[in-house]
Amino acid sequence: MTERDPRRALRVEALESLLVEKGLVDRKTIDRIVEHYETNVGPLNGAKVIARAWVDQAYKTRLLQNGSKAIAELGFGGPQGEHLVVVENCPGVHNVIACTLCSCYPWPVLGLPPSWYKSPEYRARIVREPRKVLAEMGLDLASEVEIRVWDSSAEVRYMVLPERPPGSETLGEEELALLVSRDAMIGVGRARTPGAPESDAP
Amino acid sequence: MTSLAAPTPGPTRSDVGGRHEHFGPIVRPAVEPTFQERWQARTFGLMMFLSGTVDRNGDAFRETLEQLPADEYFAGYYQSWLATIERRLEEGGWIAEGEVDACLAGDLGPSGVRRSRPSLAERMLARSLPLAMRPLPPWAIHLMLRTFQYSRPAPRRARFRAGDEVRVVARRPPGFTRLPGYTCGCRGRIAYVHGAMVFPDTNARGLGEDPQHLYTIAFDARELWGDEAERHASVCVDLFESYLEVDSP
Numbered sequence: 001m002t003e004r005d006p007r008r009a010l011r012v013e014a015l016e017s018l019l020v021e022k023g024l025v026d027r028k029t030i031d032r033i034v035e036h037y038e039t040n041v042g043p044l045n046g047a048k049v050i051a052r053a054w055v056d057q058a059y060k061t062r063l064l065q066n067g068s069k070a071i072a073e074l075g076f077g078g079p080q081g082e083h084l085v086v087v088e089n090c091p092g093v094h095n096v097i098a099c100t101l102c103s104c105y106p107w108p109v110l111g112l113p114p115s116w117y118k119s120p121e122y123r124a125r126i127v128r129e130p131r132k133v134l135a136e137m138g139l140d141l142a143s144e145v146e147i148r149v150w151d152s153s154a155e156v157r158y159m160v161l162p163e164r165p166p167g168s169e170t171l172g173e174e175e176l177a178l179l180v181s182r183d184a185m186i187g188v189g190r191a192r193t194p195g196a197p198e199s200d201a202p
Numbered sequence: 203m204t205s206l207a208a209p210t211p212g213p214t215r216s217d218v219g220g221r222h223e224h225f226g227p228i229v230r231p232a233v234e235p236t237f238q239e240r241w242q243a244r245t246f247g248l249m250m251f252l253s254g255t256v257d258r259n260g261d262a263f264r265e266t267l268e269q270l271p272a273d274e275y276f277a278g279y280y281q282s283w284l285a286t287i288e289r290r291l292e293e294g295g296w297i298a299e300g301e302v303d304a305c306l307a308g309d310l311g312p313s314g315v316r317r318s319r320p321s322l323a324e325r326m327l328a329r330s331l332p333l334a335m336r337p338l339p340p341w342a343i344h345l346m347l348r349t350f351q352y353s354r355p356a357p358r359r360a361r362f363r364a365g366d367e368v369r370v371v372a373r374r375p376p377g378f379t380r381l382p383g384y385t386c387g388c389r390g391r392i393a394y395v396h397g398a399m400v401f402p403d404t405n406a407r408g409l410g411e412d413p414q415h416l417y418t419i420a421f422d423a424r425e426l427w428g429d430e431a432e433r434h435a436s437v438c439v440d441l442f443e444s445y446l447e448v449d450s451p
Contacts, residue, residue, distance in 0.1 A: 009241040012284060014305040016244060023319050024256060024296060029331050030247035036335035037246065038236045068347055077343030078334065079250070082351040083396065085418075100219030100382050102264060103279065112246070115238075116230045118279045124224035127384065131432045133228065146434045151219065154380050154416055154440035155352045155399050 037112060043182035045076045046109035046159060050185065051176035053086075054164045064088060067159070071109060080157055081108035087150060088161040089187075094141055096134065096187030097150045097158040098126045106157040110182055117186065127151055137188045160187040167194045215275050216268045217374070220384040220427070242280040249283055254331050255324045257290050261406035265378040266290055354413035356398035360443070362417060366392045367449040370419070370441065378406045381445045388425050389449050393438055394418035401442055415443040 019025040049071055053060040063070040067084035071077060084106055087095040099105065100123045105113040116122055125133050130147045134140075141147065150158040162184040168176060171194065183189030218224045237243035253260060267286040268275070274285045291297045320328070334346060362368060372387045380402050398413040405411050423435035 008281065008284070009239070010306060011302065012241045012244045012248070015284075015288065015302050016248060018297060018301060018305055019248070019291075022296065025248065025251045026328060029328065030244065030251055032332040032335045033247040033250045034237070034243045038243075040335075040337055042236070069344075072340045072343040072347070075337050075340060075343070077338070077347055079253075079350070082347055083353070083399075085394070100384075101216050101380060102267075112236055114230070114234050115279070116228050119228060120218045120224040120276060121226045121228050124218045124221050125228070127437050128220040128427055129432060130435055136228065137230065144434065146436065147432070148420075149435070149437045150418075151382060151437055151439045153382050154402070154442065156394075156396060156416070156418065156440050 041078070041107060042111035043109075043180075043185065044177070045074075045111075046106070046182070046185045047177040047180035048074055048173075049076070049086075049109055049159075050161060050180045050191075051173045053161055054168075054176055055173050060161075063161070076108045078108045080104065081106055083156045084109070084159060085150075085156055086159050086161050087148070089163045091163070092144070093146050093148060094134075094187065095148045095150060095158075095160045096126065096130060097152065097160060098123060099152045100124070100127055101153045104152040104157055106159045109159055110185055114182070134188060137183075139189055160185050162187075162191040165191045165193045214374070214383065215270075215272060217383045219382045245280045245284045245287070249287055251328070251331065252287065252290070255328045256294065256296065256320055257287075259405065259408075261378070261400070261402040262408070263290060264402070265406040266293070268378065352399040354398050354400060354411060356415065357413055360395055360397075360415045362392050362395070362415075362443070362446065364392050364395055368392060368417075368419060368446045369449040371445055371447060375403060375445075377403070379403050381441065382439060384426055385419070385421065385439055385441070388421055390419035390421040390425065390439075392417050393420040396440075399442075401444075403442075417441055417443070417446070419446070 016025065016027070016030070020027060049063065052074065053063050059070065059073075063086050067086045068077065068081060071081070071084055089095055098117075103113055103118040105117065122133070127149050130149050131141060134147070152158055162180065164176075165179060168179060179192040179194065181189055181192065184191045237246065253263065257263065263286060266289050267282055270282055270285055275282050288297070288302060292299050338346070367389060368391070369389050370381070370385045370387060374381050374383050374386060394417065396416040396418070399416045400411045401414045417440070418438050419441050420436050420438045423431035423437065426437060
């Protein structure tokens with residue numbers, strides 16, 4: 001069966017009906033959960049965190065010291081965000097996140113992971129040939145830049161603090177947040193330079 | 203067990219890091235909605251609901267997921283979740299084996315064992331779930347993080363400190379484990395000390411939380427992959443204390 005197979009839809013519906021009948025789940029709550037993750041939880045949350053860190057040095061210090069706590073200051077937190085660690089890119093170091101054993105991902109700040117992040121191909125390759133994978137994904141790094149791959153195999157979830165792009169010096173927090181894509185916070189991209197076209201939907 | 207034994211199907215299925223048989227192009231759709239299909243959203247919602255009520259052990263959920271036959275495990279994210287949810291509910295006695303199939307076949311009559319209804323505590327948790335499904339003030343997030351975090355009081359002092367050189371045990375422990383195989387036998391340096399956390403290897407099997415210190419270990423790529431390693435690369439991996447040994451040269 002493929003992801004688009006109609007039998008999948010029928011099976012989930014049958015299971016849900018069965019559980020509703022047994023009093024184990026409640027449809028309205030499931031609606032609410034889905035809606036929450038479709039509307040409130042996504043990479044725009046992380047982008048706000050990054051923009052704040054770019055303009056507020058004291059906040060950035062707190063963010064790098066205790067990710068979950070500093071992120072909660074902006075009202076973000078929840079499942080898969082209990083132990084968030086933020087890792088900072090700088091001119092000589094580039095960070096990228098992965099989970100080789102499953103698909104651990106910092107939900108409260110980035111939303112649910114994209115399909116490629118969960119694929120066996122990304123999980124297998126990123127730890128072994130990160131420079132090649134990043135180049136394939138459109139991110140060419142100078143050979144002297146050190147790449148650090150973060151394999152979140154246990155309870156910690158990582159997010160990348162990308163470098164603030166050139167030409168963004170005069171921008172305010174809200175405008176800065178628009179430059180921060182999901183891919184930049186995973187570490188397979190950079191923050192967008194002001195005026196450049198968007199490479200992926202945030 | 204001998205070291206030459208072929209990988210056992212269940213426990214090593216998820217251990218894909220660095221393994222050439224999984225190498226291939228990484229396909230990235232230009233735009234991807236949160237859920238591509240409605241059934242995926244319902245599966246996600248069901249899993250979240252149950253993980254907040256009658257199936258709260260996330261480690262046990264992962265263990266069941268990793269025991270799925272390979273074709274189901276690699277069939278797609280939500281597909282494997284759906285299969286896992288069904289298995290967990292069967293194991294918990296909430297649904298009978300074949301009950302979903304019977305429903306699909308149009309057999310609407312009650313079938314199989316039906317365990318007692320959820321406990322009062324589980325029903326209360328279910329009722330309070332929607333309260334958490336909205337943007338929350340920081341104090342509520344702190345409360346939630348404190349309630350659901352995996353940190354536990356340390357039963358003993360941490361064996362290692364940041365900067366220590368350590369070596370990962372030579373083999374993955376049998377059964378469910380969070381030790382990626384590609385780190386086995388390799389030397390690394392402690393980058394972060396996270397404190398004691400619930401140990402998934404025992405918690406998944408109902409053997410207790412057995413809290414252990416968790417560390418992030420930084421490995422030079424050459425240590426992991428030898429001559430074929432890319433230059434100027436390192437991999438940082440979260441590992442529990444029992445996966446580590448003092449590095450004796």
